[in-house]
Amino acid sequence: MIRQILNRLGQGLLVLFVLFTLTFFLVRSLPTGPFKTERAIPEHIQAKMEAYYGLDQPLLVQYQKRLVNLLSGDLGLSLRLEGREVSEIISQSFPVSLQLGLVAIVLAITIGVPLGILAAWRKNSLTDYGAMALAMVGICIPSFVIGPVLADQFGRRMEILPAMGWSPLSPAFWILPALTLGLISAAYLSRLTRAGMLETLNQDFVRTARAKGVSEGRILSHHCLRGGLIPAVAYIGPAFAAIISGSLVIESIFAIPGLGTHFIKSIETGDEPVITGVVLLYGSLIILANIATDLLGVWLNPRLRSTR
Incomplete structure (x- = not known):
């Protein structure tokens, strides 16, 4: 029984990894974005904001950093709520x-x-x-x-x-x-x-x-x-x-x-x-x-x- 529970937990971790991967790339493919509002943001300000959150880096680099942070227990900062931690929300x-x-x-x-x-x-x-x-x-x-x-x-x-x-x-x-x-x-x-x-x-x-x-x-x-x-x-x-x-x-x-x-x-x-x-x-x-x-x-x- 314990072996089966451990097996199911291992399968669950694999499912969570797939969920994270699919969610990350699907969200990145959305036409909307955290800094795309009805009121236009100056390009230099938007560039600084994207650099602060690492959004100016290649997509695979962002994915790797997000995965490493998740494995360390860091869910990251919200892009909409002025940098509030996701874990706090x-x-x-x-x-x-x-x-x-x-x-x-x-x-x-x-x-x-x-x-x-x-x-x-x-x-x-x-x-x-x-x-x-x-x-x-x-x-x-x-x-x-x-x-x-x-x-x-x-x-x-x-x-x-x-x-x-x-x-x-x-x-x-x-x-x-x-x-x-x-x-x-x-x-x-x-x-x-x-x-x-x-x-x-x-x-x-x-x-x-x-x-x-x-x-x-x-x-x-x-x-x-x-x-x-x-x-x-x-x-x-x-x-x-x-x-x-x-x-x-x-x-x-x-x-x-x-x-x-x-x-x-x-x-x-x-x-x-x-x-x-x-x-x-x-x-x-x-x-x-x-x-x-x-x-x-x-x-x-x-x-x-x-x-x-």
Whole structure:
């Protein structure tokens, strides 16, 4: 198991290297730039600014220096925010995005998994059809449509919940953006949980337990739940990836002071250090989430230990 974890970590480092390389050269190919604004900057001033940040050097030399700095833990300086360190920007903004993402994934699991279990337990009933219909609606509607609708209905018209802003200690500010991010993942989780539970319910050991007179509730909780959740658990890693990447847009909709604002502005201005820092951060989180998901899957299904 330890060998497999180290192998996955090595693969993750390779993925981060590829992410950095692609991000660096793609940003450099953008027509925009940190010093290309609507108000023209004198050429001699722009030349000095580019020399200060090393942008006057050949592209491969810039790439080599950025890679060496990253390996030493230096994310560089922002080109847009007057030389602020990228690590400082991330440390100030990321806790908000992380809290929002964690609340959203918890809501997705809390809604999706019980809904899928209930649908499997009541197979081919109105409960099953209704739950899967709701799941399909949740899958079809994108989060950037759900967000404004929730903000308008519950924030502006009904004035039940705040539609803008953020407070780390006030759950009222979390509900609408977390629901927006979590509903689509909850829909997928409900369908995967239903499929996994139905497959487990059709196994021979379940029929044996029923023949022995074991109650349906005990069969569901003690015999089927662990194996039936394996497909849903395998999806949690990609779901977390979808949530944290989707939060960049949702933060703009709900005016949340997370990394989303900095990331979008950095793309508009070609601020490569900030873009690279955010991409590598989210890439690292996705890799760690997938590793944790694999470990949880092995715990739920001991048969996987022999194949890893």
